Amino acid sequence: MRQDTEIVDLAGIGIGPFNLSLAALADGIPAVATAFFERRETFAWHPGLCFPDAMLQTSPLKDLVTPVCPTSPWSFLNHLVEKGRFFDFMSARFETVSRQEFSTYLAWAAEGLSSTHFGASVESVRYEDGYFRLGFDDRPECRARALAIGTGRVPMIPAGVVTGPACFHASRYLEIRPKVAGRRVAVVGGGQSGAEVVLNLLQQDGPSAPASIDWISRRDGFWTLQEGGLVDQFFTPGYLAAYREMPLEVQARALASQKFASDGLTPATADEIYRHLYRRRHLEGRDDVCLHPGRNLLHIRPGGCGQTVVSSNAEGMREALEADVVVLATGYRAAAPSCLAGLGSRLALETDGALALGANYRVVWDGPDDNPIYGLNQGRRTYGVIDPQLSMAAWRSAVILNDLCGRAVFPLAEEDPLVRWRGDGESDDAGARPLPRLTAS
Ligand SMILES: Cc1cc2nc3c(=O)[nH]c(=O)nc-3n(C[C@H](O)[C@H](O)[C@H](O)COP(=O)(O)OP(=O)(O)OC[C@H]3O[C@@H](n4cnc5c(N)ncnc54)[C@H](O)[C@@H]3O)c2cc1C
Known part of the structure; x- marks a missing residue:
């Protein structure tokens, strides 16, 4: 893989928590050259809603790296240690962490990683001669073998409503x-x-x-919010694997019934x-x-x-x-960023406007397999309720990096799920199979 700063293996568009997780895990793989671009001048995580008393809805241990690489230097706990506030933090006995604190952690990682570039709005993407060419208004083009789309969801404005200062x-x-x-x-x-x-x-x-x-x-x-250990089973790799196997209509029913879990x-x-x-x-x-x-x-x-x-x-x-x-406060919707317009009809879209995803978070497109485009936060339909949440961000990043490298850089040991989500019976009694049970360990 090439180490050239202008030609990278993976270019990320947008630096929110999801591409930041990818950048943090990729930082531990010297053979992979990456560059991540963010249009804001500095890192900010939903700053318009970062109220001082707003709390994270997820454990801070589900940070950028810990679920798949707890020894990475980019963990939430290492942030506390490096900032010299581990003991003060523990003494505060927070039940959870404020969004402000988590945002400070994310900003620390974003500033520390050498692959991140701020004030860098990606305006266009072309595909030529085996490379994606990312165009900016005020900096040289970047060429990349693979892309990670991490531009987030966009605010949903009800049809016909004209926005303004009031x-x-x-x-x-x-x-x-x-x-x-x-x-x-x-x-x-x-x-x-x-x-x-x-x-x-x-x-x-x-x-x-x-x-x-x-x-x-x-x-x-x-x-x-529906909470607790049993509800949290939806936010595990085991459920994600089961969801991916479900027929479309079963996925749709599952998503609707899990609304208040997320x-x-x-x-x-x-x-x-x-x-x-x-x-x-x-x-x-x-x-x-x-x-x-x-x-x-x-x-x-x-x-x-x-x-x-x-x-x-x-x-x-x-x-x-x-x-x-x-x-x-009308929510957010999935959307392919406008900078991808140059790839036009080569990209497949879901009916809700999200990029259509196949295995390993690869966007379905008609280009070569050697040039994957990964979609982060585009998979609520295809990857389920967990996709827009922080819970599986590190896991998704590991899946993507394993796919990019063609080997298990992060060995994603599947935990034997506590819940048997699916069986393999048939639709009549004659074809009924015993209910699946846990295997004794
Ligand atoms: C207020 C709020 C609180 C949340 N709290 C939680 C929580 O506690 N727990 C949880 O699990 N989930 C939470 N979520 C859901 C989810 O974790 C967040 O929305 C998360 O920020 C999604 O990350 P992201 O990287 O996909 O996108 P974003 O955080 O939206 O980041 C996308 C970035 O891409 C940049 N960008 C866009 N286009 C371009 C371009 N062309 N060039 C360069 N940069 C570009 C944007 O400026 C932005 O910084 C919350 C969501 C919101 C709205």
């Missing part, structure tokens, strides 16, 4: 820092981002408090919101917060003074409310 996606909340004092604020979206924005609004007190807060959710309740409110956030509501109503006599579950947003249009948010309820009846500021 109506914007939650991903920009802390960047915009809307003036809410004495104003009517509506938050649309009943997931964790919506909850964190609502909590932040509830924390504004005295003269900085909003005049009112309305929280609208399509979900029929403010559902919390996409619910952190119970601590939900409890904190509830306590605020209780205090306001019963101890302070204030009725300025209203929760509206089961409402489907129809449109938002400029009103007489402010904006009119129109929704329909479970019985199909329309309702409207006036707001000065609307925060769209």
Whole structure:
């Protein structure tokens, strides 16, 4: 493999946690030359939502490297040791880690790795003579044998909604820092981002408090995350392997039923919101917060003074409310980045706009097998509920690097799964097989 800095074995587009994990693990393979490019000037992890009290929904041990290479220098624990705060951290007895702390760890790794380049927006990708050519506005082209697409998911703006300073996606909340004092604020979206924005609004007190807060959710309740050892079995290599074997319609049912294993409110956030509501109503006599579950947003249009948010309820009846500021906590969607337009119809897409993935996270494309394109965070349909989560990031990186190197650089010892997800029986009683059991170790 070549060591030339302009011609690399693997070029990564985007430096979020997922490509960063790839960069961190690749750092331990001297024979593989890599370069990772990020359009931001410095590392940032969802900075618009990095509230000081927001907590990681995953264990910090599921960091960039530990699940597959605990001896790597790029682990969360090594970060604590290098920064000289291991003992202080342990004494704090955190139940989990704040997103701010995890973000600091990610930034430390991003700055320390020599393969990362910031202020480097990839504008185009062409394929020529066995290489991908990455084009930038203000730096020389980079040539790579393989690509890793780590550009993340993009904010979902409901159809027809025009965004601006008074109506914007939650991903920009802390960047915009809307003036809410004495104003009517509506938050649309009943997931964790919506909850964190609502909590932040509830924390504004005295003269900085909003005049009112309305929280609208399509979900029929403010559902919390399903947690615990049994639920966590979905976030294991064993389940991932089983999911990959399922027929399409079974995968679709599984994804729908697992929604709140990955996409619910952190119970601590939900409890904190509830306590605020209780205090306001019963101890302070204030009725300025209203929760509206089961409402489907129809449109938002400029009103007489402010904006009119129109929704329909479970019985199909329309309702409207006036707001000065609307925060769209309406989630994210998968998308192929626009810089791949040069590869055009050579890439296969899923119906939701994600890059279609085959084995080993390879994007399905009509180019040579020697020039793989790996899709990170593109596989919610193909790789299941775990794909957009941090839980399997290191595992996925190891699978990709093993595939790129053509050998098991990271021996991914399959743990014998505790749960027997699938059997091999047939559809009638005559073909029934004994239920699969655990093998005694
Ligand atoms: C607020 C929030 C909190 C979350 N918390 C958790 C959690 O606690 N636990 C968990 O398991 N999951 C969590 N997730 C889900 C998931 O882990 C994160 O979304 C994670 O950031 C995904 O990483 P990524 O690398 O795919 O993308 P991102 O973090 O979105 O990074 C993509 C990067 O690509 C860059 N980029 C895009 N296009 C280009 C280009 N053309 N050239 C150069 N750079 C480009 C972007 O600037 C960006 O920095 C959270 C998600 C959100 C939104």
